Amino acid sequence: MRLERELMRGAGPVAVLKLMERGEMYGYELAHALTQRTGGILEMGQSTLYPMLYNLQAKGLIASRWETLDSGRRRKYYRLTHKGKRRLAADTAQWNAVARAMARLGIVDGAAAGADSLKGVLA
Amino acid sequence: MTSIAPSESADAPEPTTLSRLRHTPLRDLLRGRLSGRLDYRFLIASSGLPLPVRQLIVKVTRRTRLWRSEKADVAQELIAHFTDGLDTGRPVHETISAFGDPHAAARLIRRAKKRQRPLPWHALRYAALTLAACVMLYGASILYYLTGSPSVTTDYRPTLNAAALSVPQDQRAWPLYRRALLKLDSDSYEELKHAFNRHPRPGEDGWNEVLAFLECNRQPISLVRQAAQRLGLGFPVGYALDEEDLELWPEEPPDPVEMIISIRLPHLGELRTFAKVLMLDAQHAASAGDGETVLADLHAVLGMARQAREAPFIISDLVSLSLVSLVTHTLGDILAQRPETLTEDQLRDLAHLIASTDDCMRMRVDGERMMLLDIVQRIYTDDGAGDGRITHEGLELINRFASKEFHGSADILPITTSLAIPAIQVIAPSRSETLAECDHLFALHQAEAARPLWEADHSRVDRQIRQWKSTALGTIRHALPTMLMPAFHKAYLNRERAVARRDGLLVALALELYRRQHDDWPPSLDPLVPALLPAIPPDRFDGQPIRYALVDGSPVVYSVGTDRDDDGARPAVPRYRSSKTDVPPRWVPTRASRWIPRSALHQREDVPDGDWILWPREVEPLLRHPNLPRR
Numbered sequence: 001m002r003l004e005r006e007l008m009r010g011a012g013p014v015a016v017l018k019l020m021e022r023g024e025m026y027g028y029e030l031a032h033a034l035t036q037r038t039g040g041i042l043e044m045g046q047s048t049l050y051p052m053l054y055n056l057q058a059k060g061l062i063a064s065r066w067e068t069l070d071s072g073r074r075r076k077y078y079r080l081t082h083k084g085k086r087r088l089a090a091d092t093a094q095w096n097a098v099a100r101a102m103a104r105l106g107i108v109d110g111a112a113a114g115a116d117s118l119k120g121v122l123a
Numbered sequence: 124m125t126s127i128a129p130s131e132s133a134d135a136p137e138p139t140t141l142s143r144l145r146h147t148p149l150r151d152l153l154r155g156r157l158s159g160r161l162d163y164r165f166l167i168a169s170s171g172l173p174l175p176v177r178q179l180i181v182k183v184t185r186r187t188r189l190w191r192s193e194k195a196d197v198a199q200e201l202i203a204h205f206t207d208g209l210d211t212g213r214p215v216h217e218t219i220s221a222f223g224d225p226h227a228a229a230r231l232i233r234r235a236k237k238r239q240r241p242l243p244w245h246a247l248r249y250a251a252l253t254l255a256a257c258v259m260l261y262g263a264s265i266l267y268y269l270t271g272s273p274s275v276t277t278d279y280r281p282t283l284n285a286a287a288l289s290v291p292q293d294q295r296a297w298p299l300y301r302r303a304l305l306k307l308d309s310d311s312y313e314e315l316k317h318a319f320n321r322h323p324r325p326g327e328d329g330w331n332e333v334l335a336f337l338e339c340n341r342q343p344i345s346l347v348r349q350a351a352q353r354l355g356l357g358f359p360v361g362y363a364l365d366e367e368d369l370e371l372w373p374e375e376p377p378d379p380v381e382m383i384i385s386i387r388l389p390h391l392g393e394l395r396t397f398a399k400v401l402m403l404d405a406q407h408a409a410s411a412g413d414g415e416t417v418l419a420d421l422h423a424v425l426g427m428a429r430q431a432r433e434a435p436f437i438i439s440d441l442v443s444l445s446l447v448s449l450v451t452h453t454l455g456d457i458l459a460q461r462p463e464t465l466t467e468d469q470l471r472d473l474a475h476l477i478a479s480t481d482d483c484m485r486m487r488v489d490g491e492r493m494m495l496l497d498i499v500q501r502i503y504t505d506d507g508a509g510d511g512r513i514t515h516e517g518l519e520l521i522n523r524f525a526s527k528e529f530h531g532s533a534d535i536l537p538i539t540t541s542l543a544i545p546a547i548q549v550i551a552p553s554r555s556e557t558l559a560e561c562d563h564l565f566a567l568h569q570a571e572a573a574r575p576l577w578e579a580d581h582s583r584v585d586r587q588i589r590q591w592k593s594t595a596l597g598t599i600r601h602a603l604p605t606m607l608m609p610a611f612h613k614a615y616l617n618r619e620r621a622v623a624r625r626d627g628l629l630v631a632l633a634l635e636l637y638r639r640q641h642d643d644w645p646p647s648l649d650p651l652v653p654a655l656l657p658a659i660p661p662d663r664f665d666g667q668p669i670r671y672a673l674v675d676g677s678p679v680v681y682s683v684g685t686d687r688d689d690d691g692a693r694p695a696v697p698r699y700r701s702s703k704t705d706v707p708p709r710w711v712p713t714r715a716s717r718w719i720p721r722s723a724l725h726q727r728e729d730v731p732d733g734d735w736i737l738w739p740r741e742v743e744p745l746l747r748h749p750n751l752p753r754r
Contacts, residue, residue, distance in 0.1 A: 027207075028204050028207035029207070032211075045223030045227075047231070050201075052235075054236055058235065
């Protein structure tokens with residue numbers, strides 16, 4: 001199942017920030033992890049991932065650096081900034097509140113189900 | 124898969140030195156490195172990726188239309204992305220497919236990358252966008268204002284000429300004046316006028332020249348007397364002169380600017396000339412003891428004063444006023460020097476005639492109001508509800524007024540002014556505001572003109588105009604009323620002085636009649652009332668009865684004058700006035716008639732001490748001077 005564009009626009013950045021919480025990640029790795037860890041629900045076209053990363057970087061939520069691998073290849077790694085961490089914490093709290101509210105309304109199938117659906121990303 | 128255009132070829136030859144130089148950042152150059160690392164095409168070509176992938180990266184990167192350094196960054200990141208993808212073992216087509224739409228990618232990457240640009244760039248960008256929006260808005264405003272046209276709907280000439288056209292043909296004076304003008308030896312008159320500082324009086328040097336002139340011009344003088352008796356002048360004013368009148372004023376070509384303000388009134392000057400000639404004739408008649416001719420000449424000039432008021436312009440009224448003053452002066456002089464010329468009946472007749480000149484001393488502004496309305500309709504658009512905006516043609520017109528070269532070929536508005544139209548529109552008043560301002564000034568003037576001089580204060584009209592002109596913005600904003608309003612206060616003061624002289628003469632006539640009845644002058648003016656005067660006229664300077672004194676046995680009628688102080692008929696010392704050494708000084712015998720508001724007297728040091736002698740008037744000594752400047 002693919003999310004509607006507007007929903008994806010809200011969930012995508014926080015999901016990307018969450019993925020980077022554990023450490024630096026490069027572009028392809030992020031795209032792959034997003035697909036794998038959300039069961040494909042938050043999968044986004046790779047062509048839209050990079051603009052999102054540039055936007056997060058423009059907002060100061062993430063930073064990047066180029067690294068040259070042993071093979072001589074260069075790769076750009078992204079990491080959370082302090083500002084990004086604060087934003088992630090705030091967004092996480094909001095998403096939890098939304099999930100609880102949705103559960104109370106019966107839109108999300110029970111609190112556990114709601115938690116499960118987001119657990120992959122928000123855990 | 125998206126097709127790849129030839130221009131998006133992923134193959135790039137080995138860059139030349141020049142190409143490397145072009146694609147090397149300044150920082151590297153300063154370090155002595157010819158890195159060429161901004162050459163994204165070469166970066167992609169040398170990435171070792173399969174051709175379709177390279178083509179895709181070139182396509183996306185090129186379409187971002189970013190700075191070279193940004194393109195190089197994007198290209199490197201996409202190279203790394205696809206290398207990582209292919210390293211997982213995914214087929215090339217799947218990797219390309221998973222990437223998504225390259226057009227959308229290029230668009231989104233461009234947008235996101237621009238957000239990363241430095242703050243000064245964003246500031247400059249927004250400044251440029253704002254400037255461009257302002258320029259466009261301003262341009263649209265210019266176009267909007269240039270499309271507005273004045274709506275000239277009213278021709279005021281029929282209203283201005285209503286009086287002239289109502290005069291029956293056989294009662295029109297102008298045809299007789301025209302004939303008189305054609306017969307008058309005007310060159311001789313001009314010579315006479317410029318030979319002296321004033322017209323010679325009987326017995327003075329130059330009087331023989333006057334007599335010779337009068338003798339040669341008996342016929343036109345007679346025609347003028349006949350014309351002055353007619354019902355009206357019958358001279359319709361317009362933008363061009365009547366063909367017959369062109370013979371009189373060949374130097375007056377039709378004015379290309381067909382507006383009420385461009386109407387010329389050359390006939391008024393001719394009426395003044397005729398009046399002066401008639402007054403010379405009256406003095407000649409008086410010296411010859413010919414009271415009938417004196418009476419006829421005075422009657423004629425007062426008739427001309429009435430006729431001069433045909434078109435309701437303030438200038439017409441001022442000319443009318445000056446003709447009444449000529450009569451006042453001449454009759455006053457005759458009364459002082461040769462009173463026996465006139466019989467008692469003639470004196471009474473003249474007293475009644477002079478007393479009935481109030482109508483010739485009224486100041487009207489109807490013509491000026493029409494002139495303003497005419498100008499306004501040529502400057503503004505008309506929205507049909509009394510308002511409108513200033514137009515390009517209107518600004519050209521204002522430009523003409525300001526350039527002081529109003530008459531003549533049309534001036535072209537400077538391009539800078541055209542470009543400034545929207546700004547001017549913001550500053551300039553609208554049609555209704557301009558009309559309201561003009562109405563305000565007219566109302567102030569009318570209220571002031573209704574008051575006698577002794578109740579007058581500083582002119583509120585002048586004060587208002589000075590206030591408007593006290594700032595540059597005000598000068599621009601109120602340009603029309605300040606440029607076009609006539610000098611109301613000067614006209615008002617002229618009238619009040621003329622009334623004072625006229626009233627002084629009425630008292631003098633009554634005094635002469637008293638002397639004939641009692642063989643002596645009265646001790647005061649009281650015995651004159653009511654038999655010879657209905658009431659003693661007020662002194663225009665303080666509202667008290669006009670003053671009278673016997674000085675060395677001779678009567679003097681006077682006003683307290685500027686200082687409002689009765690000095691017992693002692694005149695303010697006449698002053699010769701000249702600002703240039705090569706110009707003969709002018710005699711100013713009426714210094715004490717200069718008006719200064721009572722409230723300002725204590726602040727002024729130039730208040731003339733003495734009284735204003737109304738009768739017998741002091742006369743400037745006669746000077747013969749070949750180069751005497753014209754007054």
